[in-house]
Amino acid sequence: MNGGALIVGAGQAGIQVAASMRDYGYDGPITLVGAEAQPPYQRPPLSKEFLAGTADLASLHLRTPGFYAERGIDVVTADRIVRLQLSPAGPPGAGTALTERGRRLVFDRLALTVGARPRRLPLPGADLDGVCYLRVLDDATRLRAHLARARDVVVIGGGFIGLEAAAVARSHGRNVTVVEAGERLISRSVAPVISEFYRQAHARRGVDIRLGATVAAIVGEQGRVTGVRLTDALLPADLVVVGVGVVPRTELAEQLGLECDGGIVVDEFARTSEPAVVAAGDCTVLPNPLTGQGRLRLESMPNAVGQARVAAATLVGKPRPYTDVPWFWSDQYDLKLQIAGVTDGYDQIVVRGDPGTEKFAVRYYRQGRLLAVNAVNSAPDYLAVRKTLASPVPAAG
Amino acid sequence: MPKVIFVALGGARRTIDAAVGDSVMATAVRNGVPGIVGECGGNLSCATCHVYVHEDFLPLVGSPADLEDDMLDLAVSDRRPTSRLACQITVTEALEGLTVECPEAQP
Structure with missing residues (x-):
């Protein structure tokens, strides 16, 4: 690659930046680099249809191989950018990148669509076999295999990911307990009436919901998980699902000296503090698209897509502000x-x-x-x- | 593989070899068919995959379920008797040659 656009991260936002740049008439080279081995796929079904076994991997693919070939989008999988540098002398946004496998890339436009990683539990036993996170396809595949043989499932975290996983596990007839440290479910996103509705809806379907519960340790035998120890109880478990939020990947942005504040800070044009460099999706914090005010994270597929379109418009020199109505969905039972x-x-x-x-x-x-x-x-x-x-x-x- | 034919507003036709089991929306989006957005990934939240089903195929495709019916009522600009959301139509061998027309605009 010599010149052209480099898009770091091949999730929903990255694909959309590439596709939209072509839609907006950009005809230079586009290279998309993703760390995962699989071609770009949809994440929302991982905690829903894919986990439940009603959707297979092929149905998750975002585009066909033919699409990328036709549009001249070079998708590099199973490699990741480890070094990014902007050229002080070059035009704004131009620079060089180095991948883990030693590939050197020269770019004149840069988009960061690097996503977020699941927050890890700093607890004894968190690395036992049978303790699963749910973010990427490999996580979901592993979780699905564990779920097939599990009897007692403990979900740590009463947010959307945890509740969706709990719903799938319960629908498969497993004994399911959800452990939430706060006083209500999904407290970051919804009013108490919705939290209480979901508590009751899960309880009606046989899920044991523990609010205000503190996990002291995950316990196991011979390397395999056997239970979750709360400060006041021991819950048997042969599968533990941890869904306690995500941490935006800001390392590369920090290498470039971009402003980060719980995510890569962008404006309504998806511009970072270095305005020639754009960022989109779960890795960003952005102004509320409806008011232009404040700074928030919108961890959702629709935001990844909408913000990526805006980022693409900025990169091709046809900037327009991001004003999409944020939206989101969750399927449980x-x-x-x-x-x-x-x-x-x-x-x-x-x-x-x-x-x-x-x-x-x-x-x-x-x-x-x-x-x-x-x-x-x-x-x-x-x-x-x-x-x-x-x-x-x-x-x- | 059954073929699905997408007819753009100006009449241009695009024929895609579709996989059985995929939705018509996913078939369009993965292959970059213009005019079908499928913003929500097929979970009845956006109505950006509105299509008009060619009359010959209407009996095979069937009518929309309740939630889809609501979406068509409220979200699409020009609903007709042949309107469907492409995410709710699953490709089968029986639908060989399925022809759908894209509307003027998606919401």
Whole structure:
């Protein structure tokens, strides 16, 4: 590779930067480098259909090999960029990269779509066989194999990943306990009424939910996990799933001296603190796309795609701001949760419908202005709010 | 492999060898067919894979389920009796030659 665009990270955001650059007319070389061995694939099904066994690997692929060939996108798998340098003398954004396998790449445009890694548990026993994380395909494949033979499953972390894994395990007839340190489930993302709904929904289906529970250690015999020790109980387990959040990969950005603050800091044009370098997806912190204010992380596939399109537009010199309505979904059992908007700073909620029927929606407001919706099996409510948020609304007085 | 034919707004046709079991949306997106976005990856959250199914295939493809019906009602700009979300149509051998038309705009 000599010149052209280098995209570091071949997840959903990386693929989208490449595809959109071509859509926007860029005709230089594009090289995409991903650490995983598999061709680029979708991650959301890993904790849902793929884990449940209803989707296979082939169905996860983001594009066909023919697509990359036709568009002149060079996808390098099973290698990773270990050194990045911008040339002080060259045009902004130009530089060189070195991969783990010793490949040297010269680029004149750079996108960082490096994603995030699962937060590890700094606990005794966390490296026992049967303790699984869930982020990439290899994790999901391993977890699926363990799940097939497991009897007692303990999920550490009551966020979306943990609850989706719990739902799959329970649907396979396993004994499932979810251990959450906080006082409610999914506390970072939703109002207490939704947390409580999910607690009850899992409990109704036979999952034991432990809130305010502190894990002291994971215990095992002969290298294999046998249980999870809480400060006040011992839970038997032959499979432990850890879902306690992710940490954005900022190492390469830091090498370049880019500003990082719990993620690579970008503006509404996906520009980093070195404006010629863009970043998109789970590795970034960005202004709220609906207000242009603040700094948040939007760990979701739709954000990876939307922000990547903006990053591509910036790289080809046709910048436009990122104003997509953030949205998200979670499938657990027969419950489809759809979220539109950002709930940060809400001061009022309105519940529409009855959570007892497992079909209801919660709208979030700030000073009378609609911010977001959480809809459970209520696509019309979700769509209505998404539409409202997408049209510019004058601020309430 | 059954063939699926995508007809663009201007009438241009693109024929894809589809894998049985894949959705029509995934078939389009993986092969870079313009006009079908499939933003949500096929989980009924975006309606950006709206297509018009050629009438000959309507009986084979069937009608939308409740949630899809809601999405079509609320999210697409020009719903017709032949409207479907491509993510909800699974490619089978019986659908050999399935022809779908892309709408003017996706939401």
